[in-house]
Amino acid sequence: MSRAPQKRKIETHDRLLTAARSLSDLNGYDALRMEEVALKAGVAKGTVFSHFADKDRLLSALIGADLHAALDQMEQAAPTDPRSLADAHEPLFQVAARDRVSFDIILRYSGAALETDLGPITQSFGRHMEIVAGWLSTWGDAVRKDIDLELQAEGVQAFMVQVIALNFCALHSSTEITDRFETYLSAWLTPAR
Amino acid sequence: MSRAPQKRKIETHDRLLTAARSLSDLNGYDALRMEEVALKAGVAKGTVFSHFADKDRLLSALIGADLHAALDQMEQAAPTDPRSLADAHEPLFQVAARDRVSFDIILRYSGAALETDLGPITQSFGRHMEIVAGWLSTWGDAVRKDIDLELQAEGVQAFMVQVIALNFCALHSSTEITDRFETYLSAWLTPAR
DNA sequence: TAGTAAAAATGACCATGGTCAATTTAACAG
DNA sequence: CTGTTAAATTGACCATGGTCATTTTTACTA
Numbered sequence: 483m484s485r486a487p488q489k490r491k492i493e494t495h496d497r498l499l500t501a502a503r504s505l506s507d508l509n510g511y512d513a514l515r516m517e518e519v520a521l522k523a524g525v526a527k528g529t530v531f532s533h534f535a536d537k538d539r540l541l542s543a544l545i546g547a548d549l550h551a552a553l554d555q556m557e558q559a560a561p562t563d564p565r566s567l568a569d570a571h572e573p574l575f576q577v578a579a580r581d582r583v584s585f586d587i588i589l590r591y592s593g594a595a596l597e598t599d600l601g602p603i604t605q606s607f608g609r610h611m612e613i614v615a616g617w618l619s620t621w622g623d624a625v626r627k628d629i630d631l632e633l634q635a636e637g638v639q640a641f642m643v644q645v646i647a648l649n650f651c652a653l654h655s656s657t658e659i660t661d662r663f664e665t666y667l668s669a670w671l672t673p674a675r
Numbered sequence: 676m677s678r679a680p681q682k683r684k685i686e687t688h689d690r691l692l693t694a695a696r697s698l699s700d701l702n703g704y705d706a707l708r709m710e711e712v713a714l715k716a717g718v719a720k721g722t723v724f725s726h727f728a729d730k731d732r733l734l735s736a737l738i739g740a741d742l743h744a745a746l747d748q749m750e751q752a753a754p755t756d757p758r759s760l761a762d763a764h765e766p767l768f769q770v771a772a773r774d775r776v777s778f779d780i781i782l783r784y785s786g787a788a789l790e791t792d793l794g795p796i797t798q799s800f801g802r803h804m805e806i807v808a809g810w811l812s813t814w815g816d817a818v819r820k821d822i823d824l825e826l827q828a829e830g831v832q833a834f835m836v837q838v839i840a841l842n843f844c845a846l847h848s849s850t851e852i853t854d855r856f857e858t859y860l861s862a863w864l865t866p867a868r
Numbered sequence: 869t870a871g872t873a874a875a876a877a878t879g880a881c882c883a884t885g886g887t888c889a890a891t892t893t894a895a896c897a898g
Numbered sequence: 899c900t901g902t903t904a905a906a907t908t909g910a911c912c913a914t915g916g917t918c919a920t921t922t923t924t925a926c927t928a
Contacts, residue, residue: 485874488924494876516915526878531916589782592840629862637859640837644829647785647836666830669822670863681894681905709885719908724886 495533497523502544511541511583538587539601545584546602548577553609561617563624564671568664571642574610575659578646585650592643610642611635618671626673634671641666688726690716695733704734704776731780732794738780739795741770746802754810756817757864761857764835767803768852771839778843785836803835804828811864819866827864834859 501522506514516537520527534540552573559570578588591603600608615635618625625634645663694715699707709730713720727733745766752763771781784796793801808828811818818827838856 485925488875490924491876515913527915528879528917529877532876532878535916537915586783589785589840590779592782633858633862636837637834637862640833640859641830643836643840644833647782665826666833669826669830683894684906687906708883720885721887721909722907725906728886730885 491533494523494525494529498525498530498533498540499543502540506544511544511581514541516540541583541587542591542601542603545577545587546606548580548584549574549588549603549606550609552577553606553613556610557613562621564664564667567614567617567638567671568660568667571663572660574642575646575649579649579659582650585646589643589647592639607639611639614638621671623673625671637670638667641670684726687716687718687722691718691723691726691733692736695737699737704737704774707734709733734776734780735784735794735796738770738777739799741773741777742767742781742796742799743802745770746799746806749803750806755814757860758857760807760810760831760864761853761860764856765853767835768839768842772842772852775843778839782836782840785832800832804832807831814864816866818864830863831860834863 498519502514502519505518505522514537516530517527519540520530523530530540534543555573556570559566561567561570578585588603591601592607611632612635615631618631618634641663644666645659648662649659691712695707695712698711698715707730709723710720712733713723716723723733727736748766749763752759754760754763771778781796784794785800804825805828808824811824811827834856837859838852841855842852
């Protein structure tokens with residue numbers, strides 16, 4: 483028989499996340515070492531890997547939290563056109579541009595919205611889609627009507643990933659990201675004239 | 676003064692690529708070991724890293740070649756609508772779906788089309804864009820006219836990345852990829868009604 | 869309270885990507 | 899042919915992510 487997780491496990495899990503967070507705040511995700519996390523959490527190295535299957539999962543937990551925080555901030559906005567929709571994504575772009583590692587991890591899980599086994603990044607992409615769909619549903623005639631809401635939101639996500647990727651490969655500033663994003667969004671969302 | 680690369684270097688480079696290719700054909704990119712490549716090429720491990728800065732670069736060379744071959748095949752087609760455009764991408768999807776590693780590497784360099792220092796993957800994305808733009812330019816009224824050709828091609832690429840990502844995260848078959856791609860392409864390219 | 873079975877934690881150990889000071893080889897000048 | 903310099907190669911070495919048999923702790927039962 484399998485039993486419920488012990489209180490100890492939950493505490494250790496929290497300590498690990500806290501340790502990883504403070505270390506990554508200090509030196510960025512790139513410099514994060516699993517052994518340091520263990521040390522800081524007062525735990526053996528093997529324990530880290532019994533909580534997070536690999537480094538990617540630990541990073542996903544951290545970056546997923548970053549994304550959720552960014553989405554919280556995003557939700558304050560109420561964009562009504564492509565320009566303000568692009569601007570509303572600023573917090574997300576901040577997270578994605580923080581680190582090469584953030585970029586890699588986010589990109590890798592970017593399309594995971596349909597996955598059954600939801601990781602934290604995947605989850606935040608799902609949430610992002612709901613937020614965007616919610617906004618678009620209030621736009622009335624300002625948005626095209628020939629494709630359904632879900633498809634529209636998926637497209638927004640595709641272009642979001644695109645501009646994030648472009649940002650990292652060339653050396654674009656953050657404002658250039660939103661400008662570029664706005665161009666895509668206008669072309670994608672604007673109704674036929 | 677710096678001198679031109681010696682003949683020896685070029686030969687070694689070729690041997691390394693050949694070795695890596697045959698090993699990856701055998702067991703996939705995932706199981707490729709740098710030391711095995713060195714061994715097979717009859718060279719010390721350090722030599723591999725003097726030719727390819729890191730494993731990613733070596734993989735990029737291989738996968739970049741895969742992509743170019745796929746593009747060669749793609750160029751045989753002459754799609755005239757979203758459906759056939761999606762179908763024409765089949766060879767590319769094959770390459771991208773070969774391996775988790777291919778997916779990761781391709782995705783990471785997907786947005787690199789604007790980069791100055793062109794890697795092989797980046798290059799193939801540039802070439803892809805030219806091909807698509809060339810095709811679209813012959814579509815006449817079958818394609819929207821409110822945005823320019825370049826932007827259209829960029830969008831095609833964004834959706835291509837999206838469906839590749841979706842494919843790996845959920846368990847979609849290859850036909851489902853092209854179907855999904857076609858949906859996006861219709862919505863993106865079809866002129867206003 | 870003692871017994872016990874599963875969960876949790878441990879840390880020595882391994883695999884592999886990557887580094888670099890030292891060595892060998894190629895190419896050219898005189 | 900000999901000497902000289904930079905290019906090319908070498909392989910011992912390191913860093914770090916990840917494994918797993920063993921040990922310790924927890925929570926439950928009689």
